[in-house]
Amino acid sequence: MPSKDSLKIGMAQIAPVWLDKKATLEKIKAAIVEAGTQACELLVFGEALLPGYPFWVALTNGAAFNSSVQKELHAHYINNAVQIEKGDLDELCLLAKQYQLAIYIGIIERAKNRGGHSLYCSLVYINEQGIIKSVHRKLQPTYEERLTWAAGDGNGLRVHPLKKFTLGGLNCWENWMPLTRAALYGQGENLHIAVWPGSSSNTLDITKFIAKESRSFVVSVSSLMQTSDFPSTTPHLEKILAQAPPILANGGSCIAGPDGEWVVPPIINKEGVFVHEIHFNRVLEERQNFDPSGHYARPDVTQLTLNRNRQSVLTIVEDE
Secondary structure, X not given: OOOOOEXXXXXXXXXXXXXXXXXXXXXXXXXXXXXXXXXXXXXXXXXXXXXXXXOHHHHOOOOOOOOHHHHHHHHHHHHOOEXXXXXXXHHHHHHHHHHOOEEEEEEEEEOHHHOOOOEEXXXXXXXXXXXXXXXXXXXXXXXXXXHOOOOOOOXXXXXXXXXXXXXXXXXXXXXXXXXXXXXXXXXXXXXXXXXXOOOHHHHHHHHHHHXXXXXXXXXXXXXXXXXXXXXXXXXXXXXXXXXOOOEEEEEEEEEEOOXXXXXXXXXXXXXXXXXXXXXXXXXXXXXXXXXXXXXXXXXXXXXXXXXXXXXXXXXXXXXO
């Protein structure tokens, strides 16, 4: 059994059954069972894994206005997006509870409180009791992502206790946003989760940088994607394949320690659940000479304000 000072982490570097919510959920459930049988205490999946990253936008002239191709693909994406309020993640929560396993998973969320027709790249935290504790909607979709994802808010910028660790997480290029990182540091984060659609070019530098800056463990988890992962039922598949390279996402999942050095170097082009145990005392050792929100901070000079209100266009006031 792992000690109270350690945490056994699983990195689920898998490919979705692209844009197929039901089939991708089956792969995710299998990964949870695999991690659970290995006594993992935390399992992390990549960004937008359920039901997949919008690779078509860059491959099919996604900025074309009033394009029937883009409209049909977007509608297909919405139909396979996750509606938390309707129970789309209930089976994952049950498995988390069964195996006493906390989970971070990247989803495409069809947000009910924003009308139910726009999509958000969200990072969901399910605790070891199977309870969804936060849903963080990506603050700023990156470049072509803005053609299919809406901008999120600060409601999900929260940290969570797990044994001696304090966990927080961000989506992809949010990890490059200094103030967003600082908002998690200020809440006591010492295990940072960074999720990515899948590229070692992303995880190679930023993972070690965040670890060094925050004196925390950083777990970066990416998905995989090859042209063989595009189902035949994908709308306009021939147009997507005409421009797609054989490998769209090569993984790159990895772990850096609080000293900024590799604990697990980036894992390339391998699918599976990769398990490693980390030890909390390493955080305390590296905070001796630098603590960005503690003894090395100057709140009398600089401070950050975090707005965690869930944004919506509608406030309903009714008579009782």
